[in-house]
Amino acid sequence: MPKWAMVIDLDKCTGCGACSVACKMENNIPIVDPEEARNGRAMVWMDMMTTVEGDYPNTHVKRVPKPCFHCDDPPCTLVCPVGATYRNPEGLVAQIYHRCIGCRYCMAACPFTAKSFNWYDPKWIEGASDVGNPDVSRRMVGVVEKCSFCSHRLQKVKENADIEDRQIRDGEYVPACLESCPADAIVFGDIENRDSDVSRLSRSYRVYRYGEDLGVKPKVYYLARRTGS
């Protein structure tokens, strides 16, 4: 059984945010009014953690892409009262929107604030509401949603691999953020397969993960910058 994981090379990442945009389009993520977004209700699955360090004019902007980390020991799935979020055998932490009652316990329990909530009836860009991605179901008011590692793409890849009676090839199943990254900073694949790029990079000396002292075993690995700052 494969186990899907992601590596984000911060040395390559330019912080352009293409991954966020691609994710938003791929997954039919609703658009939120600016004032709502300022109140902390922006809906993004691939967030861009932006911090400005230092004082003007010697400032330094850090941008770190943050999807759901798809923890191997996820704290969010334990607390869901109805089992609307669970970890599937391939290591994807899945969210069943239609089962969600909207108690937001998983959001509270997630150490990385990776989930978004539909505070109102979702809205899409004017005129674009009928040209969304047909592979991804739309969410409704009052449910939690989050990055799925584009699991709808895995379905297609699996079907093809089944028809051709073979294993899924490394790099065959990739999420939308990876495809859109101009710097090739994102690598995705099966971490159980030692020959995969992801597995190789996850053993790099530059690797770190968020919340490693929490014991949740995130499956998104970051490669630290070589330049220091």
Added chain:
Amino acid sequence: MTNYKLSYSQTDLDLTQTLNKPKRWYYVAVTLLGLGVAWGAGSWLYQILTGIGVSGKNNPVGWYLYITTFVFWVGIAHSGTLISAILFLFRVKWRSSVYRSAEAVTVFGLATAGLFPLLHMGRVWVFYWTLPYPQMGGLFPNFRSPLVWDVFAITTYLTVSSIFFLTGMVPDVAIIRDKAKGWRKKLYGFLAQGWQGTDNQWRHYTAAYVFLAALATPLVISVHSIVSWDFAMSIVPGWHSTIFAPYFVAGAIHSGLAMVILILIPMRNAFNLHPYITDHHLESLAKFLLFTATVVGFAYLIELFIAWYSHNQWEQAIFLYRAFGDYWFAFWALFVCNLLVPQLFWIKRFRRSIPFLVFVSVAVTIGMWFERFTIIVTSLAHEYIPFAWGLPTLTWSEMGIVVGSFCWFFFLFLLFAKTLPVVSMWEVKEQLDPPMAGKK
């Protein structure tokens, strides 16, 4: 009123006159509280129709005033069973004239608290998914979730405390039934369950009452422990702590006692119950409050100590944030209101002074609300990723629901005060000399 001679017939008379036709202030109070309830209900309707976004919550702080007020009301509901069941088993005499009101506080506190998980849900229309019921698809709640334990804990507590409440009332209601006419006779007749006061009935009744008390006793401990595990079972800094269960139970009893004192004082004035609810009763409650204040204060200090001693950076950061961050006032309010102000009760003069009793009880009620607020909101506002830190906002509809919940509680209590006896007649009589005592 030391020379007031209490007798069986006098007790019946004094304690059923509370049910006489109410005065004008009662109607005014019920109307005002009803308006408050209507504000809350309107806010809820607005929230259901528009989406839960009309409340002030946002992404890091997804649990806000509703869960704060939920824990507050569950806490309020704890002193009732403590006074009626645990003190009954310990044969504490002073409980007999206050326990009925305390039990009403429990039942109505739970009736208020039980609304909040529903108010809090993004999709309240599917709330029944948290219950285990047979379903064709085999879907079941997730029994590892503390929220599901909560559902069981609260419904069990509501069931048992309601049964205990109504059972304790049977002999009293029978007295009222005998005097009532018309539809009242039917209502009280139903509640009295055919009570005639025969020896056989009393024998079964007292036995059953002990069993019910023993059944309710563990719930005092378990329910708020389970509510505390809602927090302690997730790895949020400031929540993930083994001290939470005893700490929450002590806090629950603390706030519950304050609410009982706050209810008893105006009630005894309104109904002239001074011979039954004496200063001695209030003083006993005040001593109890002092005890719980010390336990709660100990828990606060231990939490701070462990945060420092553990060398856990997250835990330390969250306690520094609580004390000096955006909600510093809530943090210091809970220390002052819950720990320092009740220390006044070491002095007997303050324990027996009605204005001070009211002052301290109000302080504790406010302080305990802020305690839950501090625990819930500060921890969520400053979780592990600094980029995602954020603060919620305050909206009219959310405030309406919180204020409406207070109105709802007092509304229910006022209705109770005019329909059922607020002081247990049969238990008060147990402590009096029987009629003809000492005569041949």
